[in-house]
Amino acid sequence: MRHPDPSTSADNAAVVTVELDRAGVVIDGRTIIAPTTLTLKERRIGVIGANGSGKSTFARLLNGLVVPTTGAVRIDGLDTAREAAKIRRSVGFVFQNPDNQIVFPIIAEDMAFGLKNSGLAKVEIPTRVTAELARLGIAHLVERASHSLSGGEKQLAALAAVLVMRPKLVVFDEPTTLLDLKNRNRIRAVIDALAASALVVTHDLDLVERFDRVLVIEDGRIAADDTPRAAIAWYRERAAA
Numbered sequence: 001m002r003h004p005d006p007s008t009s010a011d012n013a014a015v016v017t018v019e020l021d022r023a024g025v026v027i028d029g030r031t032i033i034a035p036t037t038l039t040l041k042e043r044r045i046g047v048i049g050a051n052g053s054g055k056s057t058f059a060r061l062l063n064g065l066v067v068p069t070t071g072a073v074r075i076d077g078l079d080t081a082r083e084a085a086k087i088r089r090s091v092g093f094v095f096q097n098p099d100n101q102i103v104f105p106i107i108a109e110d111m112a113f114g115l116k117n118s119g120l121a122k123v124e125i126p127t128r129v130t131a132e133l134a135r136l137g138i139a140h141l142v143e144r145a146s147h148s149l150s151g152g153e154k155q156l157a158a159l160a161a162v163l164v165m166r167p168k169l170v171v172f173d174e175p176t177t178l179l180d181l182k183n184r185n186r187i188r189a190v191i192d193a194l195a196a197s198a199l200v201v202t203h204d205l206d207l208v209e210r211f212d213r214v215l216v217i218e219d220g221r222i223a224a225d226d227t228p229r230a231a232i233a234w235y236r237e238r239a240a241a
C-alpha cells in the first residue's frame with residue numbers, strides 16, 4: 001500500500017484544466033488537427049485512434065511542443081503560444097522514444113539537470129533523484145551510462161526524469177510500445193498510482209480501460225469522446241468496418 005508523504009511525494013495532486021479553444025494545426029496546407037474546442041479536467045484521459053490520425057500532434061499541443069496555427073490552447077489559463085516555459089514546469093511530456101528525452105550520459109545527471117534549473121537546493125537533488133528511481137523500481141540504474149540501458153530501462157529512466165520534476169499533468173505518448181509485459185505492467189501501475197493527472201496516447205486499449213475519459217481521434221478530429229467502455233467499443237467497431 002502506498003502512503004503518500006507530502007514532503008517527499010514525487011507527485012502533485014492538483015488537477016490541471018486543459019482548454020482547447022478552436023485550436024487547430026495546419027502544416028504545409030494540410031489540416032493535421034481540425035479546429036477543436038474542448039475542456040479536459042479529468043485525472044485520467046486516454047487518447048486512441050488509427051496511425052496518423054493526429055494523436056501525437058494533439059498531445060504535443062498540451063505543453064507547447066506544437067503551437068496551434070488557429071485558435072488557442074490554455075493550461076490553467078496560460079496560453080501555450082506565449083507561456084510555454086512556464087507551462088512546461090507543470091506539464092511533463094514522456095516521449096515514445098526515450099532517446100528523444102535522455103540527454104546526459106549518466107542517468108543521475110540527466111535527472112539532476114531539470115532540478116538544478118528549477119532552483120532546487122543542490123543538497124536536495126540526489127535524494128529526489130534516488131527516491132524517484134526507487135519508486136519506479138530502477139534505483140540500481142542511478143550511475144549507469146544512458147546508452148548502456150535496454151529499451152525498457154531507458155523508457156523507465158525517461159519517465160523518472162519527467163516525474164522527478166513533480167509535474168501536475170503528465171502527457172504520455174505511447175508509453176508502452178517498447179516494453180515487455182513486465183515493464184508494461186509496471187508503467188501501468190505507475191500511471192495508476194500517480195497523484196498527478198495523466199493524458200495517455202496509446203494503441204494499448206487495455207491501458208485506458210479504467211480511465212475517466214477517452215477521446216478517439218480520426219483524421220484530426222475528436223470523433224468520439226466518452227467513457228472508456230463506450231469510446232473503445234466505438235473505435236473497435238470503426239476499425240472493423
Ligand SMILES: Nc1ncnc2c1ncn2[C@@H]1O[C@H](COP(=O)(O)OP(=O)(O)OP(=O)(O)O)[C@@H](O)[C@H]1O
Pocket residue numbers: 027032049050051052053054055056057058
Ligand atoms: N511536423 C510535421 N510535418 C508534416 N506532417 C506532420 C508533422 N507532424 C505530423 N504530421 C503528419 O500529421 C499526421 C498525424 O501525425 P501524428 O503523429 O499526430 O499521428 P498519430 O495519430 O500520433 O500517429 P501514430 O499512431 O502512427 O503514431 C500524420 O500524417 C503525420 O505525417
